[in-house]
Amino acid sequence: MYKEHNSLFSEIKQVARYLWKRGWAEKNAGNFSVRLSAKAVASKEQIYPLEQEFSALANQIFLISIKGSRMRNMAKNPKRNTLFIQIGPKGQNFQVIHRNKHAQQAEPTSELSAHLTIHNMLVNSASTARVVMHTHVTELIALTHIPQFCNETALNNLLWSMHPETVMFVPGGVGFVPFELPGSAAIAELTTQKLANHQIAIWEKHGAFSVASSLQDCFDTLDILAKSAKIYFMLRNSLENEDPPGLTSEQLERLRNIVF
Ligand SMILES: [Zn+2]
Known part of the structure; x- marks a missing residue:
């Protein structure tokens, strides 16, 4: 073997x-x-x-x-x-x-239960993803300590607006899972629901789950998202805690229309 x-x-x-x-x-x-x-x-x-x-x-x-x-x-x-x-x-x-x-x-x-629940969903939906990875992405955990980003729409708008790669490679955005105990059936179920239509599920104040066809791809998506979050925190520091405007809606629209 x-x-x-x-x-x-x-x-x-x-x-x-x-x-x-x-x-x-x-x-x-x-x-x-x-x-x-x-x-x-x-x-x-x-x-x-x-x-x-x-x-x-x-x-x-x-x-x-x-x-x-x-x-x-x-x-x-x-x-x-x-x-x-x-x-x-x-x-x-x-x-x-x-x-x-x-x-x-x-x-x-x-986290065996979460992994198997996710794989079961992936097989049922004929997904090409065969890998499930959980890790503590510091930058993304930090974002979910800010109440305004504990909301899927706000979180995705922020991540997309900080870095063009995010719009291009994570066009469906991330799923947000409100705080639950790790290892529980509840968190396994909530995470699976989010991963049915997202590459990534972010656990509030804990970390992220990534699904893809390889470990490298799981890592790459998290890496892009972490970069967006990092840019946000760098800007907040240099702008004395004011929210940075990020990419404009016109710029985001142009990025979304790129055909690969
Ligand atoms: Zn963990």
Whole structure:
């Protein structure tokens, strides 16, 4: 199983390093899952029940980060910090079908429920996105500490108005998820609803979830949004806390009309 996934492990190393270097992955913050194209295998490994049935994920195999893993360690050794899991034939349970010898006691991330709920929706909607990534994007977390941006319309208008790339590469904007406890069924459900029609869901005062066809693409979208937020804070500082006007509606309209 390892050989065919060597390029995926190289990508994980690279993206985990970015997340750590950007300061978006303090302690054990951040997790990800990748839906693989590998076929289901017969396994006698222990079966763990899932809280709900993920029928669209029956017999699917995922590579998923382990509970408590550090991105700084992931960047050095992704094989020790991930597990291959296989969902049961009705989507009701899972087995760990392959683990590194140094990860014998490891369990999947505590956000397993959110990851599977999102993947279930992605499969049902025939999305090309196979990767779900959660990280603590400092710049975006800071924005959601400002009450006026805890509102999807205001948040998107700000992000688009600060940087042309945001309009071009995140034209559908971000979904905003009001504060909920991490690991809860409620946050999994709310996040999935937002990701049904956005590339990104931002959790109030916590971080972001990104979906894409690769880890690199998940990172890139967050990177663009973080840049917009950073420009906003730089301008606020230099304008003595006055709100910067940003791109005009005419400029935004012209950007929206660019055909790639
Ligand atoms: Zn988190």
